Amino acid sequence: MTKSILEACAARGHEQVAFFSYPDVGLKAIVAIHDTTLGPALGGCRMRLYPSEALAIEDVMRLAEGMTYKSALAGLPLGGGKAILMADPELIEGREQLFKKFGECLNALAGRYISAEDMGTSVRDIMWVKETSSFVVGTDTKNGGAGDPSPWTALGVFQAMRAAVAQLHGGERSLKGKRVAVQGVGHVGMHLVELLAKEGALITVSDPHEETLRLASSKYGAAVVPVDAIYDVPCDIFSPCAIGQTINTNSIPRLSCSIVAGAANNQLPDSSVYRLLESKNIIYCPDFAINSGGVICVSVEVAGGGLGVPWIQKHVEGIFDTTTKVLEESKRRGRFAEEVAIELAKERIAASKSRKRP
Ligand SMILES: NC(=O)c1ccc[n+]([C@@H]2O[C@H](COP(=O)([O-])OP(=O)(O)OC[C@H]3O[C@@H](n4cnc5c(N)ncnc54)[C@H](O)[C@@H]3O)[C@@H](O)[C@H]2O)c1
Numbered sequence: 001m002t003k004s005i006l007e008a009c010a011a012r013g014h015e016q017v018a019f020f021s022y023p024d025v026g027l028k029a030i031v032a033i034h035d036t037t038l039g040p041a042l043g044g045c046r047m048r049l050y051p052s053e054a055l056a057i058e059d060v061m062r063l064a065e066g067m068t069y070k071s072a073l074a075g076l077p078l079g080g081g082k083a084i085l086m087a088d089p090e091l092i093e094g095r096e097q098l099f100k101k102f103g104e105c106l107n108a109l110a111g112r113y114i115s116a117e118d119m120g121t122s123v124r125d126i127m128w129v130k131e132t133s134s135f136v137v138g139t140d141t142k143n144g145g146a147g148d149p150s151p152w153t154a155l156g157v158f159q160a161m162r163a164a165v166a167q168l169h170g171g172e173r174s175l176k177g178k179r180v181a182v183q184g185v186g187h188v189g190m191h192l193v194e195l196l197a198k199e200g201a202l203i204t205v206s207d208p209h210e211e212t213l214r215l216a217s218s219k220y221g222a223a224v225v226p227v228d229a230i231y232d233v234p235c236d237i238f239s240p241c242a243i244g245q246t247i248n249t250n251s252i253p254r255l256s257c258s259i260v261a262g263a264a265n266n267q268l269p270d271s272s273v274y275r276l277l278e279s280k281n282i283i284y285c286p287d288f289a290i291n292s293g294g295v296i297c298v299s300v301e302v303a304g305g306g307l308g309v310p311w312i313q314k315h316v317e318g319i320f321d322t323t324t325k326v327l328e329e330s331k332r333r334g335r336f337a338e339e340v341a342i343e344l345a346k347e348r349i350a351a352s353k354s355r356k357r358p
Pocket of ligand 1: 149150151153183184185186187188189206207208209212227241242243244263264265291292294295
C-alpha cells in the first residue's frame with residue numbers, strides 16, 4: 001500500500017479501520033468498516049499469517065469494500081466490513097482465549113461491525129467469540145444460528161448461471177446439457193455440483209483433494225481433471241469456487257467458455273482484465289453479486305426472530321434477477337459487468353443516504 005491509511009480510507013470510502021493488540025493472548029487484529037449507510041457492517045473474520053502488516057491492511061480493506069457491494073446488491077440492510085486476525089490459522093494452544101478477546105474488541109466497536117466465519121475460522125471459534133460478544137453471527141443451529149451458509153451460496157451461484165445462460169439463449173435458462181467446469185469442490189463447490197447434476201449439466205471438476213474428487217465423480221458423475229488442466233476444459237460455464245484471482249492474464253487466454261460464474265471472492269486481480277474477458281466474448285458474473293447466498297443466510301441472525309428458511313430461499317433465488325439486472329445494465333451502459341454491479345450497489349447506497357437527509 002503506497003498511500004497512508006487515512007488516504008486509502010478517503011480514496012476507497014472506508015469509514016474506519018481499527019487495530020487491536022493484545023500480545024498476552026497473541027491477538028493482532030484489524031477491523032475495516034467500509035460503509036454503514038445501509039446498516040451495520042457485516043463480514044467474516046479471516047485468520048491468516050500475512051507477510052506484512054501493509055498487505056493485511058490492503059486485504060482487509062478490499063474485502064470490507066466487497067462486502068458493502070455484496071450486501072447492497074442483495075438488498076440487505078447491512079453495510080460492509082471485515083476482520084483479520086494476524087495469526088496462524090492452525091493455532092491450537094490459546095485459541096479459545098484469543099477468540100474471546102476478539103469478542104471484547106467487537107464490543108469496543110459497539111455493533112458497527114458484526115463478525116462471522118471466514119477463511120481460517122470455524123463455527124467453534126465463533127461460538128467462543130459469542131461468549132464475550134453479541135456482535136457475531138454464523139453460529140450453529142443448536143445455538144439458534146442459521147447454520148452452514150455454503151448450500152445457500154451454491155444455490156445463488158446456480159441461479160446466476162441460469163440467468164447468464166438465459167441472456168445468451170433468448171431466455172432459455174435450463175442448464176441441462178450445459179458443460180460446467182467447477183474449480184474447487186469444497187463446501188460450496190460440492191453443493192453446486194449436486195445442483196448441477198440434478199439439472200442434468202455435464203460437469204468437470206478439479207481440486208487438490210483426492211477424496212472430494214472421488215465423491216464428485218462417484219456421486220454426481222463429474223469428470224475429473226488435474227488442478228491446472230481445468231482452464232483448458234472446453235465448457236459453457238467456468239466456475240471458480242476455490243481461491244481468489246484465478247481469472248487472470250495467464251488463465252483467460254486458456255479459457256474456452258462463454259460464461260464465468262463462481263463462488264470464489266475476488267476472482268479477478270483487478271480491472272485490467274476486463275478488456276481481455278470482453279475480447280473473448282466471455283460473460284462475467286461479478287462474484288460479489290452472485291455469491292451473496294451465505295451473507296443472506298447469516299443475515300437472519302442479525303434480523304432476529306421471524307425470518308427463516310423460506311425467507312432465505314426466496315432471497316437467494318432472487319440472485320437470478322440480480323444477475324439479470326447486472327448483465328442487462330452492463331449491455332445498456334456499455335460497461336463491464338463488474339463496474340456496473342459496483343455502480344448499482346453505490347446507487348442503492350446513495351438513494352438510502354438521500355432518503356435519510358433531513
Ligand atoms: N462458504 C460460503 O458460503 C462462501 C460464501 C461466499 C464466498 N465464498 C468463497 O467461495 C470459495 C469457496 O468457499 P468454500 O467455503 O467452498 O471453501 P472450501 O475451503 O470449503 O473449498 C475450497 C476448495 O478449493 C480447493 N482448492 C484450493 N485451491 C485450489 C485450486 N488451485 N484448484 C482447485 N481447487 C482448489 C480446496 O481443496 C477446497 O476443496 C472461497 O473463495 C470463499 O471465499 C464462500
